[in-house]
Amino acid sequence: xxxxxxxxxxxxxxxxxxxxxxxxxxxxxxxxxxxxxxxxxxxxxxxxxxxxxxxxxxxxxxxxxxxxxxxxxxxxxxxxxxxxxxxx
Amino acid sequence: xxxxxxxxxxxxxxxxxxxxxxxxxxxxxxxxxxxxxxxxxxxxxxxxxxxxxxxxxxxxxxxxxxxxxxxxxxxxxxxxxxxxxxxxxxxxxxxxxxxxxxxxxxxxxxxxxxxxxxxxxxxxxxxxxxxxxxxxxxxxxxxxxxxxxxxxxxxxxxxxxxxxxxxxxxxxxxxxxxxxxxxxxxxxxxxxxxxxxxxxxxxxxxxxxxxxxxxxxxxxxxxxxxxxxxxxxxxxxxxxxxxxxxxxxxxxxxxxxxxxxxxxxxxxxxxxxxxxxxxxxxxxxxxxxxxxxxxxxxxxxxxxxxxxxxxxxxxxxxxxxxxxxxxxxxxxxxxxxxxxxxxxxxxxxxxxxxxxxxxxxxxxxxxxxxxxxxxxxxxxxxxxxxxxxxxxxxxxxxxxxxxxxxxxxxxxxxxxxxxxxxxxxxxxxxxxxxxxxxxxxxxxxxxxxxxxxxxxxxxxxxxxxxxxxxxxxxxxxxxxxxxxxxxxxxxxxxxxxxxxxxxx
Numbered sequence: 407x408x409x410x411x412x413x414x415x416x417x418x419x420x421x422x423x424x425x426x427x428x429x430x431x432x433x434x435x436x437x438x439x440x441x442x443x444x445x446x447x448x449x450x451x452x453x454x455x456x457x458x459x460x461x462x463x464x465x466x467x468x469x470x471x472x473x474x475x476x477x478x479x480x481x482x483x484x485x486x487x488x489x490x491x492x493x494x
Numbered sequence: 495x496x497x498x499x500x501x502x503x504x505x506x507x508x509x510x511x512x513x514x515x516x517x518x519x520x521x522x523x524x525x526x527x528x529x530x531x532x533x534x535x536x537x538x539x540x541x542x543x544x545x546x547x548x549x550x551x552x553x554x555x556x557x558x559x560x561x562x563x564x565x566x567x568x569x570x571x572x573x574x575x576x577x578x579x580x581x582x583x584x585x586x587x588x589x590x591x592x593x594x595x596x597x598x599x600x601x602x603x604x605x606x607x608x609x610x611x612x613x614x615x616x617x618x619x620x621x622x623x624x625x626x627x628x629x630x631x632x633x634x635x636x637x638x639x640x641x642x643x644x645x646x647x648x649x650x651x652x653x654x655x656x657x658x659x660x661x662x663x664x665x666x667x668x669x670x671x672x673x674x675x676x677x678x679x680x681x682x683x684x685x686x687x688x689x690x691x692x693x694x695x696x697x698x699x700x701x702x703x704x705x706x707x708x709x710x711x712x713x714x715x716x717x718x719x720x721x722x723x724x725x726x727x728x729x730x731x732x733x734x735x736x737x738x739x740x741x742x743x744x745x746x747x748x749x750x751x752x753x754x755x756x757x758x759x760x761x762x763x764x765x766x767x768x769x770x771x772x773x774x775x776x777x778x779x780x781x782x783x784x785x786x787x788x789x790x791x792x793x794x795x796x797x798x799x800x801x802x803x804x805x806x807x808x809x810x811x812x813x814x815x816x817x818x819x820x821x822x823x824x825x826x827x828x829x830x831x832x833x834x835x836x837x838x839x840x841x842x843x844x845x846x847x848x849x850x851x852x853x854x855x856x857x858x859x860x861x862x863x864x865x866x867x868x869x870x871x872x873x874x875x876x877x878x879x880x881x882x883x884x885x886x887x888x889x890x891x892x893x894x895x896x897x898x899x900x901x902x903x904x905x906x907x908x909x910x911x912x913x914x915x916x917x918x919x920x921x922x923x924x925x926x927x928x929x930x931x932x933x934x935x936x937x938x939x940x941x942x943x944x945x946x947x948x949x950x951x952x953x954x955x956x957x958x959x960x961x962x963x964x965x966x967x968x969x970x971x972x973x974x975x976x977x978x979x980x981x982x983x984x985x986x987x988x989x990x991x992x993x994x995x996x997x998x
Contacts, residue, residue, distance in 0.1 A: 421738065421739070421742040422735065422738060422739070424734075424738075424907055424926075425907045425924075425925070425926040425927060425928075425961050426904075426926055426927045427927075427928075437965070439964065439965075440963065440964060440965035441963065441965055442963075443961070443962075443963045443964060443965075443969065443973065445731065445735070445973060446711065446712050447711060447712070447714065447715070447731065447732060447735050448735050449712070450518075450712050450713060450714070450715055450716060451715040451735055451739060454715050454716045454719075455739070455742075464518055464716055465518060465519040465520060467518065468518070468519075469517070469518060469710075469712060469713075472518070472712070
C-alpha cells in the first residue's frame with residue numbers, strides 16, 4: 407500500500423512542478439517548498455489530485471495539517487492513515 | 495454620484511443571489527438578503543462597541559464570512575476599513591497605533607487591547623436582537639475614503655493608499671458595462687479580500703443579483719471543482735498551475751476541452767486575469783481549451799485601467815481603456831493614467847517623497863511601465879522602465895520581451911538578462927531540467943536572436959548549475975527572479991567573455 411501511494415505521490419508531485427523532474431528522482435525527505443519551489447497553490451492542487459486518486463477525503467485535513475506537510479514523506483504518511491487501494 | 499453603486503449597497507436589501515464560502519472541508523451558502531441582514535447586525539454591534547462614522551477598523555482575517563460582514567457593516571456605517579493581509583502583517587498594539595485603528599479584527603492569536611477575534615463577529619451576526627433599530631442613513635461622497643489598501647511590494651514597508659468612493663463607483667460601473675454580470679453567473683474569488691478589487695465581486699453580486707463564491711488561495715483548486723463557477727477572478731500564476739493540471743489530465747480525457755472542464759467545471763463564461771503579465775502561451779492555451787480568458791492592466795494606485803473583454807479583445811494587448819480613465823504615454827514611453835475619479839492623489843502611509851514620485855497633483859499616476867497604444871486604443875505593455883539596459887551606444891533595451899521569448903521554451907524555467915560593461919547582453923538561464931538540455935537551449939538562443947535587432951541580440955548564455963529557487967535565494971517568495979542575487983551568484987561567468995554558450 408505505502409509503496410503504491412509513494413509512487414502515485416511522486417507522479418502527482420512531479421506534475422505540478424514548474425520544472426521537469428523524473429518522479430523516481432524526487433527526494434521524499436526534501437523540503438517541497440525550499441528545494442522544489444512548490445507554491446502554496448500547487449501544494450493544494452497536488453494534494454487535491456492525490457486525494458482524488460487515492461480516494462482519501464481532503465476534508466480529513468485542516469489547513470494547519472497541510473501546512474505541516476513539508477516533505478513528500480510527510481504527505482504519504484498522512485494519507486496512508488486514511489488511504490484505500492490506489493486507482494490508476 | 496455613487497448613489498447607484500455604494501449608495502444602493504448601504505441602503506437596499508438585495509432580492510436575488512447567493513454567496514458561498516468554500517474551504518477544504520466544505521461549503522456554506524447564504525442568500526445575499528441574509529448576508530445583508532447579518533451585516534446590519536454586525537453594524538449595530540460595532541456601534542455598541544463605540545465604532546462610528548469616520549472611525550477606521552482593521553480587518554486581519556483569512557477570506558470568509560466574517561471578512562465580508564465587517565466590510566459591509568463598515569460601508570453601512572461610513573466607517574473606513576484597512577485590509578491587512580494575514581502573513582504580511584502581525585496583529586499587535588503597534589498595528590492599531592500605526593494605522594489609527596479603533597478596533598483590529600483578527601483570526602490569529604492576539605491579546606493587545608483593541609484586538610477582537612473573528613468568532614465575536616460570527617456571534618454578533620447570529621444575534622436577532624441586533625436586527626433593530628434602523629441604521630442611520632449614510633452617503634459616500636466621491637472623495638470619501640472607504641478603505642486603506644496596501645501595496646504588495648516584496649521589499650520594504652507596504653505603502654497604504656486610501657481608495658475613494660468615486661474611484662470604486664466608476665470601476666464597478668465600467669466593469670459591469672463590459673462584462674454584464676447577471677443572475678445565473680457565479681463569480682469565483684480566491685485572492686485575499688484585503689485586495690479591494692476582490693471585494694468588487696461581492697459588491698457586484700449585491701448590486702446585480704448574481705452569485706459569488708469566496709474561498710482562499712490555498713483551497714482554490716479544491717473549491718473550484720465543487721463550485722463550478724461561470725467566472726474565475728484569477729492571476730497568471732493560478733492559470734499556469736491550472737494549465738499544467740489540464741495538460742497532465744489530457745491523456746485521460748477525449749479532448750482538451752473536456753480535460754479543462756474537469757478542472758474548471760462546465761459552466762465557465764470567461765476567465766479574468768490581471769495583476770501581473772500573463773504568458774502569451776498561457777492565454778492561447780485557455781482560448782484553445784474553450785475557456786475565453788481576458789487580460790487587463792491596472793495598479794493599486796489606478797485601479798483597473800484597461801481590460802480585454804468579449805466585445806473587444808486583441809492578442810498581446812491588455813485591452814482598451816475603461817470609461818472614466820485616460821492613458822497617456824510620455825516621450826520615454828512610460829504609461830501615465832489619468833482618472834475622472836482617481837483612487838487618490840497621494841499615499842496615506844508611505845515614506846516622504848513616495849507620493850510625489852508617483853502622483854501628479856491632479857492624481858495622474860506615473861506607472862513606471864513602458865507601453866504604447868495602437869490605432870484602435872488597445873494598450874500594449876512592454877516592460878518596466880526600471881528594467882531597461884542602456885548600451886554604451888545610447889540604445890535602450892527593454893529586457894522583458896527578450897526574457898519572455900527565451901522563457902517560451904520548455905527547456906527554460908527562468909531567464910534574466912544582464913549587460914556587463916554596457917557592451918553585450920548576457921543571459922543567465924535557469925534550466926527546466928537538470929542536467930540542462932544544452933542543444934535545446936542553444937537552439938532557443940538562436941531562435942530568439944533571429945527575431946531581435948542587432949543591439950538586442952544575446953551574445954552568450956550562462957546556465958545556472960541549479961534551478962533558481964527560494965531555497966537558494968535566487969527567487970523571491972512570489973517566485974520572481976532576484977536579479978541582484980542572480981548576478982552576484984554568477985558574477986564571474988557573466989563578466990568573463992569566454993564563459994557560457996555563445997550565440998551561433
